[in-house]
């Protein structure tokens with residue numbers, strides 16, 4: 001549970017237009033007028049994941065939005081949250097919310113903090129889980145009756161509570177959430193295609209969005225349609241990041257790639273804690289780790305990209321493919337499928353190297369028909385099965401395999417370079433200043449991500465070129481020695 005409580009609202013909630021009738025209209029999210037009192041969830045469920053025009057075009061001018069969350073750099077709501085948490089049982093803290101250089105708002109040490117010290121102690125009563133009490137209990141009961149998994153349940157819970165506004169127990173928390181998350185879940189398909197064409201993270205984002213939509217459609221068919229009073233037809237759920245608890249105070253902590261400390265449940269105090277892995281002076285920002293994630297994964301889930309070269313867990317996915325013209329294409333594909341792989345496969349590349357599985361795939365891709373007896377073992381070594389020998393060596397095709405990998409690196413690098421060169425002059429297709437900020441920001445995130453991914457590929461390219469050069473010059477030397485021997489024995 002607590003493992004999963006590394007919850008970050010940005011993955012769970014989008015911009016959040018709700019039904020209400022006495023708030024300022026928003027330029028890109030609109031809501032229908034609905035009587036608030038009777039149907040808590042009716043209001044709740046007329047919300048949309050979209051921050052794009054899509055929403056506006058489907059709604060009418062009489063619709064209004066309820067403000068929710070705040071600007072990411074707003075301290076006012078964050079301080080109100082801190083006061084409410086203290087009043088609700090959060091023990092005195094050695095950290096306070098402040099404006100910070102990394103992550104806009106964050107938790108900053110108020111006193112000296114020792115290495116190895118436990119911090120936070122958020123009691124279970126202040127953690128949002130699938131067992132939390134619903135402000136609108138009918139909806140909770142229906143969802144539980146259908147055993148809805150934790151993450152969609154929590155997302156619906158938050159929507160529901162947000163619609164209750166001040167009368168929700170969590171209103172201070174909800175008001176402190178950043179209104180505009182930049183995780184890839186909130187990028188439109190056009191934005192993903194335009195800015196992340198070079199990066200494999202685009203596919204991951206599309207996959208995850210498809211997953212969320214699939215879950216929503218499933219819920220709609222199975223549950224919402226059966227309870228139209230509670231869940232009306234127009235329901236649209238926000239994206240949901242697959243987390244199972246929300247920890248209000250803890251999720252003010254920003255991520256640092258070099259920090260090795262994660263949220264945990266402390267049995268003795270029955271609270272959510274983390275143990276510092278370094279000391280902090282007063283005024284220093286305190287960080288946790290959101291997990292050992294690549295820059296692409298951080299952008300995907302949390303909407304930020306760490307500074308280039310600062311993430312030791314950074315990696316980029318390289319796609320390798322069998323050639324359709326390969327005489328043994330069918331046999332190779334069959335061998336791959338047997339081990340859960342396909343004709344096109346992604347492998348993670350780090351600045352320190354690439355996995356053995358990638359080389360095994362490359363061996364298979366370049367091996368001639370005379371090696372068909374080895375296809376099976378090559379495919380097994382390329383798979384993520386751990387009980388097979390991975391460090392295969394086939395000296396007779398090693399050079400071709402390395403060249404094949406190098407070619408794949410170079411194809412990928414040229415895609416990144418094309419995007420990065422074009423990004424300077426990219427027409428953003430903007431119709432409003434608000435959109436301009438968003439587009440500029442997304443473009444910058446894409447540029448940062450692509451630069452860091454290309455950097456890893458450049459390094460890999462350099463290593464491979466050297467390896468091939470050494471190999472070829474070694475062969476040349478051997479050939480020369482062989483020739484001189486031949487001359488001696490002539």
Ligand SMILES: C[S@@+](CC[C@H](N)C(=O)[O-])C[C@H]1O[C@@H](n2cnc3c(N)ncnc32)[C@H](O)[C@@H]1O
Nearest residue numbers: 008010102103105251252253254255302303304
């Ligand atoms: C759990 S919240 C942390 C609190 C957040 N800064 C706030 O003001 O609400 C996670 C969000 O903080 C920001 N963030 C966290 N770590 C960051 C980092 N290292 N660099 C930039 N932004 C970061 C991202 O917007 C992320 O989605």
